Amino acid sequence: MNAVRCAIYTRKSSEEGLEQDFNSLDAQREACAAYIRSQASEGWSELAARYDDGGISGGTLDRPGLQRLLADIDRGLIDIVVVYKVDRLTRSLLDFSKLVERFDAAGTSFVSVTQSFNTTTSMGRLTLNMLLSFAQFEREVTAERIRDKIAASKARGMWMGGTPPLGYRPDGRTLAIEEEHAPLVRLIHRRYRELGTVRALSDWLIGEGILTPLRSSQKGKSFGGAAFSRGQLYSILRNPVYAGNIVHHGKVFPGQHPALLGREEWEAVQAQLTDHVQGTHRVRNARKALLADKLVDADGNRLIAVHTSKGTRRYHYYVSERHHHGDADTGMRIPAQALEQLVTGHIAELCSDPLSLAERICPSSPLADWRMLHERADQLAVKVRGGTRDAIAPLLAKVTVADHSVSISLDAAAVAQALGLARAPVDPVTVTSEAPVHIRRSGQMLKLVDHGGAAVTSPPAESLVRLIVQARRYWDILRRERITIGALAEREGVTPSYATRVTRVAFLAPALVEAIVEGRQPADLTTLKLLSVCGEADWAQQQRMAGSSHDPIICRGGSSMTGGITWR
Structure with a gap:
């Protein structure tokens, strides 16, 4: 008889009673353990590891005990998950479908000791869905009651918890002035009215050595001092x-x-803030950004749209919000054009295989008209490549930028509507595809680079183009006027050594010139590196020297933007 390893999972939504010697989690565990012992003849045995979540709602999967359980399931350490009731595992139909998919992938089953059903039959699955629907309904009704209570309490002017603003401390259902910090708040408002801008106020506070006071959150975590x-x-x-x-x-x-x-004083400060149009410009530009409100990094931190100006030109980037506002020392800063073109190009490439796309977003719905599907997909690809926010924003659920890939999560309902497909309630809410690129640092900025090392959909590098133009002009002067490098250097106001190195760029491999003009050059190809590359006469060797560590060959036809479609 094969041994069946059983893990018991317990959960309680509130912290009430958890301090007792025998609490709700213990009662659930005892019932589950008794059920496992009753199945000893089938080889069932209880694992010693505990997977408990006390005081955490079933409306989220972000629970420490559950995450440890899933990690052990992925490692093949668990055969059956035993719970007291199904709603202890989750109260969300969507979350339950994710858990079942993960259980199935690892060959793990689950058992509810107080609810008898067999999920291998259609009736069993219907029963399970009904139970989960009622559990989700109960959770949502409870949440509505809590929201209504909070709204009514705040309408009466009550403080409903959370970290109080600087200068206040909690006092029951209201706030009391914290005399130690209140003068600092008044000073900030007064100096803002005198200095006129938040930037000037920030610089003044730094110059005076005034830092945020050290405080503690309700959970005892210290913050401040910066x-x-x-x-x-x-x-x-x-x-x-x-x-x-x-x-x-x-x-x-x-x-x-x-x-x-x-x-x-309060109204005067608000009027002064409103009069400053700089904040309005920032919000308006964020709304125009193609991926605004859709971008996060691998840790779930938002990336926001910003721009810088140099002369009459404006350069757009997506940067980590916390880093931009000074709340973190590190973060991402990615050129907006490259990232936007990567995302739009990848979505358009997904549309080139509409049958696969339809299978992902509507797996339970039969395809009625494949000709219409192809026509709609072609139309959608054209709209997406147009690069307008109105065409792309509704399709995107989230774009996650990680070190080695960009994950693009599509809103399945929006894509299905654009393709004219019918969906069933059990179809996925989002589908995710990965563009195989990685991030490489270039100076103060990050660049998206394909696996060959070439910058993804980047505009031509102006410094490299100028160097090529300058080199061809130098060579044209030498060729037409038949003067020496020394005479050319004196005329141009440079050293003979520099004039020699620049002139060599006129003999750069044509494939490299074409790649630079089209913006397909390797991401780490700088003007200094290009000058050293041109010290080699062999064009093939120039290409190898210009490439990344992956030694890419730069072709006339360009490189694929996504390198194929990877679903996950």
Whole structure:
């Protein structure tokens, strides 16, 4: 008889009663352990590891005990997961489908000791879906009641918890002024009115050595002791709590707590902030950005759209929000054009195989008209390649930028609608495809690079193009006027050594010239590297020297933007 390894998973939504010697988690575990012992004749045995989540809602999969359970399942350490009731595992139909898919992939089953059903039959699956639907309904109704209670309480001016603003401390269901920090808040508002801008205020605070006070969160985590970021200063200056108000979903209610600032001073600061159009420009540009509100890094941190100007030209980037606002020391800074073209090109490439795309977004729905599907897919690809936000934003659920790939999650319902496909309730909400690129640092900026080392969909590098133009001009002068390098260097105001190195660029391999003009050069090809490359007369050797560590061959036809479609 084969041994069947059984893991018991327990969960309780609230922390109430968990401090008792025998709590709800213990009761669930005892019932599950008794069930496992009753199946000893079938070879069942209980694993010693505990997978418990106390005080965590079943509406999320981000639970420490559950994540440890899933990790052990992936390692093949568990044959059966035993729970007291199905809703202990999850209260979401969507989350349950993800868990079942993961269980099936590892060959793991699950058992509910108080609910008898067989998921291998259609009736068993219907019963399970009904149980989960009621569990999800109960959770959503409870959440609605809590939201309504919070809204009603805030309408009465009550403080409903969370980290209080600087200058206040919790006092029951209201706030009390923290006399130690209140003078700093008043100083920030006063100096802002005197200095006129948040940037000047931030510089003044740094110059004076004024840091954010050390405080503790409700969970005891310490924070503060760092310079004020501009984001923090905007938050302090805009917070209506300092005027004695409570805000809920954009509505302002008179609070039960004392105001830290006078009404006239508060309104003067708000008027001064409103008069500054720079913030308005920033918001407007973010709305125009193709991937705004869709980008995150591998840790789930947002990337926001920003721009810099040099002369009359404007350069757009996506940067880590926390790094941009000064809340983190490191972060990403990626050229917007390269990332946007990568995403639009990848979606368009997915449309080139509409049958595979339809199978992913509507796996349970039969395809009625494949001719119409191909026509709709071609039309969608044309719209996507047009690069307008109205065409692309509805299709995207999320774009995740990691070190070795860019994961593009599509809204399955939006894509199905664009392709004219019918969907069933059990069809996936999103589908994810990966573009095989990785990130390489170039100076202060990050670049998207394909597996061959070439920059992905990048515009031509102006410095390299200028160097090629300058080299051909030098060679043309030498050839037409038959003068020496020394005479040319004196005329141009450079050294003979520099004039010699630049002139060699006129004999750069044609394939490399073409790649530079089209923006397909390796991401790490700088002007200094190009000058050293041209010291080699052999064109094939030039290409090898210009390439990355992967030694790519730069072809006239260009390189594939995505290198194939990878679903996950």
